Amino acid sequence: MRAVALHADVLVATSAVLQANCVIVRGGAPAPAPGENPVRVIEPGSAAGQESFVVDSPVLPDELAALPALAAQARFPEPSGLLATHGDWDHLLGPLAFPGLQIGCAQSTAERLARSPGEAQRELRSFDEGLMVDRPGPLALGAVQGLPVPGRLEVGSREIELHDASGHTADGMALLLPWASVLICGDYLSAAEIPTLGAGGDAALYGATLERLRPLVGRCEHVVPGHGPVLARERALEILGEDLAYLDALPLHGDRAELPPSRRGAAQRRLHAANVALL
Numbered sequence: 001m002r003a004v005a006l007h008a009d010v011l012v013a014t015s016a017v018l019q020a021n022c023v024i025v026r027g028g029a030p031a032p033a034p035g036e037n038p039v040r041v042i043e044p045g046s047a048a049g050q051e052s053f054v055v056d057s058p059v060l061p062d063e064l065a066a067l068p069a070l071a072a073q074a075r076f077p078e079p080s081g082l083l084a085t086h087g088d089w090d091h092l093l094g095p096l097a098f099p100g101l102q103i104g105c106a107q108s109t110a111e112r113l114a115r116s117p118g119e120a121q122r123e124l125r126s127f128d129e130g131l132m133v134d135r136p137g138p139l140a141l142g143a144v145q146g147l148p149v150p151g152r153l154e155v156g157s158r159e160i161e162l163h164d165a166s167g168h169t170a171d172g173m174a175l176l177l178p179w180a181s182v183l184i185c186g187d188y189l190s191a192a193e194i195p196t197l198g199a200g201g202d203a204a205l206y207g208a209t210l211e212r213l214r215p216l217v218g219r220c221e222h223v224v225p226g227h228g229p230v231l232a233r234e235r236a237l238e239i240l241g242e243d244l245a246y247l248d249a250l251p252l253h254g255d256r257a258e259l260p261p262s263r264r265g266a267a268q269r270r271l272h273a274a275n276v277a278l279l
Contacts, residue, residue: 001063003070004230006222007180009158011074012230013067015058017131019192019227020090022067023055023184025177026076027156051156052076053104055083055175055184056226057093059127061135064097081145083153085165085186085226086172087112088198089120089127095142096135102143104153106162108171110146112199149173163216167209170200174213181221185213188243189236192228194263195243196271197278207247210240251279 003013009026028050052071058064071079082094084105095101105113113120121139128135147153153160153175161176168187175184187196188209195206214237217223223236231239242260249257255276259268 001058001060001066005074006182006224006230007177010177010180010182010222011070011076012224013058013063013070015060015063017059018090019229020059021056021224021226021228021230022058022094023182023224024052024067024071024074024076024079025055025155025160025180026050026052027154027158050077052079053081053083053153053155053160054079054094054098054101056085056091056186057097059090059093060133061096064093067097080155083175084109085174085184086169087120088169088187089123091186091226092120092141093124093139095140096137099140100142102145103141104145104147106149106164106171106173107146108149108166109173110144112169112171113141113144147173161216163212165209165213167203167206168196168201169198170202174209174216176216176219178219181219183213183216183220183223183236185216185223185225187226188213189217189223189231189239190225190228191231191235191239191262192225194260194268194271195247195275197275201278203247203250203275203279207244210244210247214240250275254279 001013005011011024013022079098082101082103084091084103087109124139149162149164151162158179163174165172165174165186172186217236223231246260
């Protein structure tokens with residue numbers, strides 16, 4: 001697992017498999033309430049008055065086990081909760097690193113998980129069997145809290161903007177961290193894979209989400225996709241344009257639709273074939 005800091009309040013941990021990105025977000029101490037003493041004595045390096053959330057997850061057991069130490073080394077407070085951009089299994093492994101923490105997600109994702117109990121666990125078992133991965137225990141999602149999207153979520157004294165991100169699947173949200181100039185967009189804007197249509201995915205909705213993301217990308221220095229390298233603003237906009245062109249061509253030309261110029265390998269052709277099969 002590789003970890004980089006995009007901002008004093010934002011750490012990105014990238015898994016050695018699937019290039020899956022996990023983001024740890026910190027917010028500062030909240031402003032004093034009316035009548036409260038505004039003077040706070042905080043020791044250097046203390047996390048007093050701060051709050052943090054973990055967004056999505058790495059994949060391998062040792063990577064998940066390392067997340068608490070990674071946050072502690074960066075002097076982040078213990079996470080208050082987990083956030084998932086959508087309901088695919090590889091974004092839901094946070095409870096394996098932080099047992100007992102509640103998962104927050106778009107209301108659409110909460111409904112998806114309620115409709116398909118055990119789906120994430122079955123898909124994780126299938127993945128583990130394919131790669132002979134041994135985990136210390138099963139995945140237990142525990143409590144799931146649906147969040148209104150679009151909306152806002154407080155983290156310490158900061159606010160995370162929540163934006164609808166359906167299309168890859170029928171559910172999902174993107175998270176904008178305005179103070180850090182970072183966009184966490186789930187399975188969109190990946191330099192590692194073409195647009196893919198998962199559970200309930202829809203090419204038209206995917207395109208609409210990309211258009212919603214465009215102005216958000218313009219407000220950011222860094223874009224963190226669900227899979228693949230962190231992107232600078234200009235590269236993210238290039239990927240966005242390529243992906244829109246592919247999605248426009250997909251229903252018109254089917255298997256003859258041209259893949260994005262930077263993503264035309266054998267693995268991408270297999271993803272394309274799966275997209276065509278869903279048309």
